[in-house]
Amino acid sequence: MLMMFKNLFSKRSQTEEAYLSKPIETSLFKSGDIIRDRYCVKKQILACKSTGWDETYLAIDRDSTDLKQVVIKYLKLNIGRGRSTTAGILFDREMDKLAHLSSQVDCIPRFHDRFQDRDEFYLVQEYVAGRNMAEILANVRLSELETVSFIKTILSALQSIHDRDIIYKYMRLNNIVLRSVDGKLGFLYCGDITNIIEMKPPEPSDGFINHGFFERYKAPEVLALKPQLSSDIFAVGAIGIQCLVGCSLNELAECPSTGEIKWRDHCQVSDRFADILNKMYEQSQRYRYNNVTEVLDALDKLYS
Incomplete structure (x- = not known):
């Protein structure tokens, strides 16, 4: 693909x-x-x-x-x-x-x-030899077809993790690599140590790392330390939007009343695909896709 x-x-x-x-x-x-x-x-x-x-x-x-x-x-x-x-x-x-x-x-x-x-x-x-997707796609705007194909590939790999009832939680471009050995996408996954680092005393900011930088890529329940499988779908939706607009979601304005980011005016996208991305990137779990299979089915029917 x-x-x-x-x-x-x-x-x-x-x-x-x-x-x-x-x-x-x-x-x-x-x-x-x-x-x-x-x-x-x-x-x-x-x-x-x-x-x-x-x-x-x-x-x-x-x-x-x-x-x-x-x-x-x-x-x-x-x-x-x-x-x-x-x-x-x-x-x-x-x-x-x-x-x-x-x-x-x-x-x-x-x-x-x-x-x-x-x-x-x-x-x-x-050690995974390859190219980091955050660098490959830095300031790059993909077409709708390229974005659809890209997130389908991410979702297919993610499904193998979800099938084992494991939440990735760190799904974003800088944790995805295009592997040299086989040309496939891989995740730089290193386990969930949330319960361990919660024992760590708070440290003053060093001015180098912005801990809130990825918040728009995290579902609300992740920020509340209650992640679900659909939380990863939220993050993949964020990646899809980023690929279309060609910039970090942190650079986009948000609606004051709903908190949702305004992204549709920054790219060319069909209504059907935009609806899929919005449902993936839905703030409420209740209205988001429940699992990867549902998203892949929707994408498979996108142009039918």
Whole structure:
């Protein structure tokens, strides 16, 4: 399906980096550092805390026969020993779920390892070579046909996760990658550590990360810490709208009375497809699509 985007992608992005690089000044590890006598750090590749992790690194697994590249995610809680034990139990539970999920579906990185050192937590995952969709589609406006095809591909991959009753929660362009190995879309999913980071003491803003930047991509129930499967549909609807208007939803005005963003006047879109996107991006769960199958059925009938 993504063949229709092949020329667009090759022209818009020459990078082969799936993970957006935003190094911070005070990273814990530097190039050449060895973690747990096994992983040799190459570089920091992400400093975005939108998924809860503090820092992310590209490293080499020295114990692998082919010196495999891996991604290491790091979280420090700064809590007492007793609470660290509780956090460790929650961490192990979520990592077990992540390991099982990554063995069942091929749209997320493979689980590689996890470990804990007091109140410091580490997740090691497969390194995914490819291009990040946030960079490929930065300031790019897709046609309606391209957008329909793109979100159908996202939804088809998402369905394999939903079929296992797991909510992704972090669905947005910077967590989607066009993989080099097979040309398919993949998600940079790293498990749900919400219950763990809630134990973390609040920190003052560092002026670098805007924690509210993605709020228009999160359903109201996600912001209320009560996510549902349809919450991911809300986020995919937001991605579809962004692809049509060619800019972040944060740049669009909203209706003062309803809080809904005004996007229809910023793009060319058929009424039928706009209605589908509006139902995906519906603030109320009651009026939103219930599951991915319903959305795919509506998209399949769009031009019939």
